[in-house]
Amino acid sequence: MRNIDVEIAENLRRVRDRIANAAIVAGRAPDSVTLVAVSKTKPVEAVLAAMRAGQTVFGENRVQEAESKFPPLRAVRQFDLHLIGGLQTNKARDAVRLADVIETLDRPRLADALAAAMEKEARRPKLLIEVNTGAEPQKSGIARNDADAFIADCMGRFGAQLVGLMCVPPHGEDPRPHFDWLANCAAKHGLATLSMGMSADFEIAIAAGATWVRVGSAIFGSR
């Protein structure tokens, strides 16, 4: 095995163990949490190493980077690609063509653009609504106060294609109240998927009910 294979396989094993343990501690099934391996800024060799270690779900922030790495792998591997970065309206069609899941639906204009793109591409990725739980101006995500109406609107419009909610709590803050808020909001709307938790806090997120955790550096090394 190559070095990169060994290192990434070991990291993945450790992360998967920690996920299973956190789920058990929370009284949940060890397989109730899906690991999204975030490969942004990492070369396709790293993605392939993770795939060889059995990883099948990946996350990328940027449409262009995802486009350069993942489509060639479709012919040889089965995987789900999640887009987890703020999405510009003019990238909606590329996103729909590329992604199996778009986690960052966060405004009516993007909902319009995605709906139009899905019509044109005849492809329907799953959708999550991102909430800017920390009200950070530089971050994507719908405001807490606008979330209920936007979620209801998107549920009407996209139906079962809309599967859940996602958030990225403010850096350096206790993420717990953000995770709890998101879990509450999802429960209120009957949405089953909660994408929350990264390398630094995925165990806390699992305790709060995360069903997907997005982990980059703990698998692929620091960026």
Ligand SMILES: *Cc1c(COP(=O)(O)O)cnc(C)c1O
């Ligand atoms: C980069 C990124 C992650 C992964 O972050 P790590 O700290 O490397 O685990 C998760 N979610 C989003 C939205 C990201 O941009």
